[in-house]
Amino acid sequence: MRRFLLDGTVLEEGDEGFQDLLTDAYREKVRPLCLCCQPPVPMYVADIGDQLVIKRMPLSGGKHDPACPSYEPPYELSGLGPLMGRAIKFDPTAGTASLKLDFSLSKRGAVARSDGSVASADSVRNETKKMSLRGLLHFLWHESGLTEWTAHWSGKRHWWQVYHHLSEAARLMEVRGEALADRLFIPEPFRTDDKAAIEQRRTQKLGVLFQVATGAKKLMVLIGEIKEFAEARNGRQVVIKHMPGFRLYLEEPAWRSLQRRFETELMLWQSTETSHLMAIMTIGGTPAGITTINEIALMAVTEQWLPIESAYEQLLVDRLGRLRSKSVKGLRFNLPRIHPLANAVLPEAMPLPCALYIVPPDAGDDFQAALGEMIDARPDLESWIWRVTEGEMPPLPA
Ligand SMILES: [Zn+2]
Structure with missing residues (x-):
């Protein structure tokens, strides 16, 4: 149970x-x-789907006690560490995070059209200075608390929660002085009896894509769950869940490139009935009223909406998901796959929080050396390692 000092009064949730x-x-x-x-840690009151809750401010999770529900593992253990202070700058007074993006939110020329670019999964070019498309999705997921899980929440996380938590997290982020929320569209949970109002809100929000502009045209970021990549005459019609009747156009070269770059994500999605495939994309509008995908990146998540990047992670996350104690999934952000990261952390493990590492079969000497350094740098954490080539997953720490 969390205890707070609220305007001079000490009280428990x-x-x-x-x-x-x-x-x-x-x-x-x-x-x-x-x-x-x-000293006590400043937080803020957020409105999550008409319910007020106390949330941690961006990037303040490390200040809480490991036993506190608001604690988060050190950023150095995930791909968040290298971005801190560079691609992500936190303003403690305003409580906002300002982001530098490695993709554009505008497009030159009178007509925005799909140019067949697909965001690289492992953006090596700009590892720390700017955030990739996938990095932004990871950051929103992380700040939304969607990387955290305990068995107590089984059956309680649906798109409704995902939507509200992502929207709330985005409210505290800015890009070039502009609120990210103004340029971000996440489909609200669809209800047939509210269809007209939902569609009207959507048209209004996406209206900026179809404004006639002389200079650069504005693009928006869309985050949603993929329903299907339907065949089109040339390319694909991308169908997003909770957006019935709405189609996004992806050109054929971009579709081919997507299948190559996100082969693993697509396979993880297709191999499990209960998994979800999340997409983050920049979208634009044509004068004919068609919405096109400019850049796109994918992320596979489990039934509990926990991100996974391999079948090994899927096994680990499934196992962790049955624990009553909290686990926190580690995310890669901009880090390439050849870098180690803590795939998960058990913050409530005793006597010390425990970082869990998976060593994949293709890990080379550099990976092993970097992993050794990561572990040595954190004597305040226990570590658990699953070397996949050595066999079955070892028992989880107590
Ligand atoms: Zn706390």
């Missing part, structure tokens, strides 16, 4: 009058302080 105080704090923009450690 669930105390009588907690929601009322939260409502006041939300209205007056008072920062609750988490009392898990000294």
